[in-house]
Amino acid sequence: MKQNTIVSLLSFINRIGFTLLVSVVGLMMQSTNIQPVQNCGMNGSQVDSVQYLKRLQQLANNDTSGKWPVYPQPYPLKGAILPYKRIVAFYGNLYSKKMGVLGKYTPDELWEKLNEEVQNWEQADSLTPVQPALHYVAVVAQNNPMKDGQYRYRMPSNQIDSVLTIAQMGNAIVFLDIQPGHSTVNIEVPLLEAYLKMPNVHLGLDPEFSMKEGNVPGTVKGYVTAEDINFCTNYLSGLVKKYRLPPKVFVVHRFTQSMVRNCEQIQLYSEVQIVINMDGWGRPGLKKSTYRDFIYQEPVQFTGFKLFYINDLKQPPFRMMRPEEILELKPKPIYIQYQ
Structure with a gap:
């Protein structure tokens, strides 16, 4: 069944109400592998279901595997950023020029460069507005223990x-990223509640530096489990x-x-809207294969793609991927991060 036919059916469902939803979706499942959305209800505080499903189909980018879009999934509450806008974020820490662009430039220089990337993405995909963001590492893994014995x-x-002040200069949202070290999300996330309860502040988690086996951060790749992620989403859901x-x-x-x-x-x-962000660096072919193997193959909800101003240039053809190339991926990433 072609996408425009799906959209027409969904528009029809929206007009006639929930009564015929199950039977119509059943027909769609037989032809498109779409599964019914659970917990959608008829809650007036949730987004328009037809438009939401239409945008999910657009992000799937004609994928025929049945993996994308992810069904079932609950409709988000009104005010959701995804999939209505693409987030374009600058990553880093104000204490370090090596961790990313946030610590490398003055606020004015930072915004000049971020606005350039925003314009690039708006030109590449004129149908999806861009939401600028600052992705700040608020808990940084260390190779030596702190006074409490935790490597963060x-x-x-x-x-x-x-960072919040810099974000206000251009109406950006803010992500607070956690590298747990020897600590846990159960400890670190609640400590950020004063910020996470702000409507413009969101959460990031870096499994690479979650050292559950007691290794020193940076010596081996760490990991998180579904239990860790579920703690975070449940906590954020409670704040909302x-x-x-x-x-x-x-x-x-x-x-x-093994990271997730x-x-x-x-x-x-x-x-809560979950993004699994492809965080690997290297040549375009390597980044595409990493995205395919570890993001595409294990659908969660939404996808992201990270670009490195320095590391992506270390291998032939010595260039970063362009927005137009990234938009060819299945599914299309809706979160883009620059380091």
């Missing part, structure tokens, strides 16, 4: 406040309900099979 350093509040916030976006980095375990057990919520 929590950024002081004045540094996070500085408690403070009556728009949905949170939760970005989880990944570039190996038991993906099939990850739970989805109307209050």
Whole structure:
């Protein structure tokens, strides 16, 4: 069944109501491998279901495997960023020029460069507005233990406040990223509640530096489990309900099979939108294969793609991938990160 036929059916469903939803979706499943969306209800606080499903189909980019779009999944609450906008984020830490662009430039220079990337993506995909973002590593893994024995350093509040101030210069949202070291998300995420309860602040998690086996960060690749991710999404969901916030976006980095375990057990919520972000660097062919093997093959909800201003130029053909190339991927990434 072609996409325009699907959209027509969905528009018809929206007009006639929920009564015929099950029977019509059943026909769609037989022809398109689409599965019914669970927990959709008729909640007025949720987004328009027809438009949401239409955009999911567009992101799937004509994938015929049945993996994308991800069904079933709950409809998000109103105010959701995804899939209505593409997030384009600059990554890093204000203390380090090596961790990414956030620590490399002055605020004015940063915004000049970020606006250039925003324009590039708007030109490549004129149908999807861009939401600029600053992705700040708020908990940084260390190769030596802190006083409490944990191999991570929590950024002081004045540094996070500085990032929020820089974000306000261009109406950007902010991600606070956690590299747990020997700590856990159960400990680190609640400590950021003062910021996560803000409507413009979202969460990131870096499994590479989650050292569950006790290794020193950076010596081996770490990992997180579905249980870790579910703790984060459940916690964020609670904040959204408690403070009556728009949905949170939760970005989880990944570039190996073992970095995210038991993906099939990850739970989805109307209050949280999960992005699995392809975090590997290298030549275009390598990045595409990493995306295919570890993002495409294990669907969660939405996908992201990371670009490195330095590391992506270390291998032939010594260039970064262009937005037009990335938009050819299946599914199309809806979160783009620059380091």
